[in-house]
Amino acid sequence: MGNEVGTPAGGVDAQDVDGELLAAVERIVRAVVAEEVVPRWRRLAASDIAEKNGPHDLVTTADRAAEAQLAQRLTALLPGSVVVGEEAVSADPGLLDLLRGDAPVWVVDPVDGTAAFVRGETGFSTLVSLVRGGRPIASWTYAPQRGQFATARRGGGAHLNGERLRTATDPGRLRLWISNPVFRTPAEQTAVARLAAAAETVPCVTSAGLGYLEVARGDADGVAFFWEAPWDHSAGLLLVQEAGGTSRTTAGQPFQVAGGNALPFTVARDVATADRVIDLLTGAEEDR
Template identity: 70%
Template sequence: MVNEVNEELLAAVERVVRTVVAEEVTPRWRRLAAEDVIEKNGPYDLVTTADRRAEERLTEELPALLPGSVVVGEEAVSADPDVLKRLDGDDPVWVVDPVDGTANFVRGEDGYATLVTLVQGGEPLASWTYVPERGLMATARRGAGAYLNGQRMHTAAAPDGTLRVSTSNPVFRTEQERVLIGRLEAAGAATRSCTCAGIEYLELARGGVDGVAFFWELPWDHAAGLLLVTEAGGASLTVAGEPFRIPGGNALPFSIARDAETARRIIELMGA
């Protein structure tokens, strides 16, 4: 069992993430060959050689830092959905998204991130959000705050009072999702489309947006951001009135926002 994540482990994981990204991801940015990009479930669901190699490396190296821990990675679950069941066990779990925002990465845009979260008993203990092309490393520890490049982060409202909400990418929206997002906009919310969940959560943690309204619960997309935002002062809420759960089984949609009242407001405005 993991009682707490100390500074030594926090720094060791950061070193591993930075090294793996430097060796497997950034050298392939804007240098992908056609055979490096594969469609998993259509033209908007992509995986690249960078995703696969980075996840393989992280799967090898992270458990070595914490004996007895296991890994739940996006690509491993894609190959074997039973891997997701590890989140229901007692072992510490590294939840890994090797390249969050793969479509951005493929287009040569800098809006991609590598996300790692240490979870046990369904609860996030520590997280690392690395946006290499922008020089951003955000870390959080349960009960110890959220930091960006070593500086404490705090959620914040817009100076003019506008409700700023990040929500799903239009290419993935169902008709029902379009209706719910339309209600937010009709109520005066300023919405923006998410193409990299990790970056949107980082923006929320440092006061750039007020909340997210999301319609999917894949743990590698949300685990790091959930801890980052809550440690910066935020809160999560599903349409069932419960906090968001990393292992799944959430009533959707859900919001993670700068505070509990804002999360509640986003859910109520959608009328889901």
């Protein structure tokens, strides 16, 4: 595929991301998912599924095939760009250093929520973001079996199926999504218990990208996460930010895609909500 949007080789900044680029990437994502992911949904054989770091960390032929296709087509779309994909990093962790480099980086999660995909559930998505200088400048979130396609452009807002997204504004509500419980340590379980005691909680996010989407669309007020894999968070961070929300780590700083974050962290509808969630996660609210 050629350079459909005519972007100069070797560089793109937020002001260069326009509707044409957003649409070109959307076409690529939809095509790859239609070719490599949807046909395998509920049709996986045992030989199509493998463990990476244990029984709850799975990879399928859909993950590998979709990432390979996305990497090929996205770098052809933007000459000079590079890819940081979940499956490639699993084989070569050194690829994470690309996030600190000068080239535009496509951050790719071909099937976010692989366990849900393997179980034949609809709670999975494909996540793509374009990162420059360690900051997401555009993102694409696609949940094919739910008919949801969300995009965001830095400074240009967030949209779901063409409709503008806004985070919730109900000051009396605190509805939180919680990341997958199979990864929790005893300390994390204690932190989650504090959240559950103070808020309405949804106990499991099968796809990080869908958790971010729930905040961006106003259905949830925040999500608590306990890991920092960039492919899980990059697209959603920009989506929530452009919908009016924010992120906070336990060090009180915004989450950084390039790593080095104090965990756990939250993405929330506004600053006040993010601060409260962090206080609950750390126990600071109990000390007052």
